[in-house]
Amino acid sequence: MVEVFQLLLLFLGIGLGPWLRGVFLDDSSKSLNTIRHLATKRPTVILATGLATFLGCVTVGGLLHEPVPRVHDEFSYLLMSETMASGHVSNPSPPLPEFFDTFHVLMHPDYVSKYFPTQGLFLAIGQRLTGRPAIGVWLSSALACAATCWMLQAWIGPVWGLLGGFLMVIQIGVFSYWSQTYWGGMVAALGGALFFGAIRRLWEGFSWQNSGWLALGLVILANSRPLEGLLAALPVSCVFLRRILKHRQFEQVEFWRKLVVPAGTILLLGATATGMYNRAITGLWWKPPYVLHEQQYQESPQFVFLPLRPKLTYSSEWVRYYYEFRETRLYMSQRTPLNLMITAARKLNWWWSFYCGILLSPPLILVSLLRKGWIRYAQLILLAGFIVTAAVYTPRSLGPRIAIDVFAFAQLILLWIVFETLWTRLALLTCSLLLLEGFFLKFFFAHYFAPAACLILFLQVEALRQIWHWRVDTNSLTARAMTRSERRRAAKISDPALGGVSRWRGFVTLLPLMCVISLGLRLAGRINGWSEDPRSPDRKALLMDDWSLRRAEMDQWLEHQRGSQLVFVRYSPRHDVISEWVYNHADLIHSRVIWARDLGAEHNALLLKQLPDRTVWILYADNRDPQLVPYLDAVTPAGSASPDTHGTHEEDSQN
DSSP, rough: HHHHHHHHHHHHHHGGGGGGSSSSSTTHHHHHHHHHHHTTTTTHHHHHHHHHHHHHHHHHHHSSSSOOOHHHHHHHHHHHHHHTTTSSSSSSSOSGGTTTTTEEEESEEEEOSSSSSSHHHHHHHHHHHSSOOHHHHHHHHHHHHHHHHHHHHHHHOOHHHHHHHHIIIIISSSSSTTSSSOOOOOOHHHHHHHHHHHHHHHHHHHHHHHHHHHHHHHHHHHTTHHHHHHHHHHHHHHHHHHHHHHGGGGHHHHHIIIIIIIHHHHHHHHHHHHHHHHHHHHHHHHHHHHHHHHHHHSOOOSSTOOOOOOOOOSSHHHHIIIIIHHHHHHTTSSSSSHHHHHHHHHHHHHHHHHTTHHHHHHHHHHHHHHHHHHHHHHHHHHHHHHHHHHHHTTTOOSHHHHHHHHHHHHHHHHHHHOSHHHHHHHHHHHHHHHHHHHBBBSSSGGGGGGGGGHHHHHHHHHHHHHHHHHOOOHHHTTTTTTOOHHHHHHHHHHHHHGTTTBBTTTHHHHHHHHHHHHHHHHHHHHHHHHHTTTTTTTTOOOSSSSSHHHHHHHHHHHHHHSSSSEEEEOOOOOOOOTSSSOOOOOOOOOSSSSEEOOEEEEEEHHHHHHSSOOEEEEEEETTOOEEEEHHHHOOOOTOOOOOOTTOOOOOOOOO
């Protein structure tokens, strides 16, 4: 439903754009001069971008509800948040850990999240200051949008940087799963924007401020998405270092005083803090908890070209099912070249839906269509191919999936030809490198690409800039006699009163308004329960009717009961392993509410001895309306069920 409205908006914008007159189309118009004047106040624009993002996030949370943990990763990050907010790095391993063992959480040697710390740190800031980790999510979103605006000011100028910051706020910053769940994305986007914005400024001249921002961006990337951060920083870093060597800038005092010393100091402090964090959990400064968790739980590696690891022993049948069966099946399904191409198309589809979608794809196409000769015809062929493929695409289709890979590769080549400057091509190269890495990953989600999110926005805004400044070559038309069709075409694409200025400027002018209306439609669709594409930017964010809301409500009810509570969770054989109820607070044993796996009456008795004087419940989590039942009324010697390997499951969790 939402996608249909977006298509209508797009057609309306294309249709109405040529009829705009006198507002933004003329370079000397009063409205445009006002925008230019506002854009020159760069610090104010950056501050306003961040503030608008934060207030927008709060407003969306008020209209719907605050983020509620749903996927495994969110619960794991919240464990990290609560741990850090209490002033600790990790928690003692609980007794009888088989009852509490769950996904993406280490139980040995400490009880702690497996993830890198920056996302949890932002959540902890919100939790420590206000008692609400959602504030930390919204803070990270505000900083990421402000940093993206700052980055674009250096890459494309203040006016277009203002537009790019606005699009970032509307498309991702206010209502997306990056800004309205605990899953992450905005922190890595913040690190990437700081790095790319700083290195572009350092290209023009060394300064200790920009060197500090560059180093801080690298520290954030290393502690959020280290591999993708490394790949994102690699191309532009190589070009930057080549320039330094070519011009022998390392012989200048400014190079050492304004670049090496400040950047090196921050990088050294960041590396020391990271090493201390790792050592406190794994015992080794160079070994992060993520790697330790891989060794303890993951039989299948993250990259599909790596071999399987030896068989592992798991404490729970459901934990074993998830890691040994489900993830291994996904890994094996991508081991052949054909299956790799098929899954690559699905990943491209997810990526496109999040970063481009219906409204931000046209600029990348129009910039080629406005060119002359074979480039225009090639873009027309690719556009027709994408439209036909989308019309016949199904999740199980083979031909269309392979066609998507071919068309996407051809589109990248075409954009490489159209974008001729060093920085646009570096952005394309970086994005292509991260996409290529994603093709070989067992899982792929939009936030894996977050370190380069600002570069995608840069390419889109650069395309809009080229469309805005494109002019009809009237000299070539008047140099010879025009046919009737040529005169008609010239009349359609330009207005003589505007000196050959493209009438596509109207589309550029209307695009921000279309994005605002689209945001309103997305919110209305969520409130009213309209059908929507599950790959949309707000996928699984702030759902209005979901098991996670019932779990949160039940947890709140238990927290307000007299005395401490213990809940044994029992699943049916066809349980959806994504819907996991067994997650606990950082101080697990002393928590008012403890969630535990039902391992059968005999085994449960061991935990009951460890946790006396608690009100004990059992929860049949897979009932249509899950209810708490007093444990003594429901206990049976049979224990919990084993997973049904033929059951249906909703979605993958990230790694």
